[in-house]
Amino acid sequence: MKVDSAYISVKDRKRAEAYWKRVFGIEPAMKSEIFTFFDLSGFLFGLFDSAAVAENINYGNNCVINLHVEDADVEAVRLGEFSKIVMPVNSVGPYRVFQVEDTEGNVVEFYSETVGG
Numbered sequence: 001m002k003v004d005s006a007y008i009s010v011k012d013r014k015r016a017e018a019y020w021k022r023v024f025g026i027e028p029a030m031k032s033e034i035f036t037f038f039d040l041s042g043f044l045f046g047l048f049d050s051a052a053v054a055e056n057i058n059y060g061n062n063c064v065i066n067l068h069v070e071d072a073d074v075e076a077v078r079l080g081e082f083s084k085i086v087m088p089v090n091s092v093g094p095y096r097v098f099q100v101e102d103t104e105g106n107v108v109e110f111y112s113e114t115v116g117g
Helices: 013-024 072-080
Strands: 005-010 035-040 043-049 065-068 084-092 095-101 107-113
Touching: 005 013, 005 035, 013 035, 013 043, 072 084, 072 095, 072 107, 084 107
Parallel strands: 005 043, 065 107
Antiparallel strands: 035 043, 084 095, 095 107
């Protein structure tokens, strides 16, 4: 078994897509009337527009996604320019981690390995 994609529910897909394009620095790989997916080295990160299918969703914090970055401290500064940091960078075992809240209320965690980690 292999996990190769995940998606978060969004209220405003256009707004969320603009946010995540800025986070990832890439254009979406796939778009439909319901989904937008970004290809992150073979892992598909998606945005689900529940309004497009009239599905009732509890938005925000329905899943915490962990995204590996080269340097969590550097990314926290960059993302902090346009994101709400909900957990500042701190050390957890061999990792540096922080969390941001996206435009739709979802909390996403970013992490990097510490030297020797």
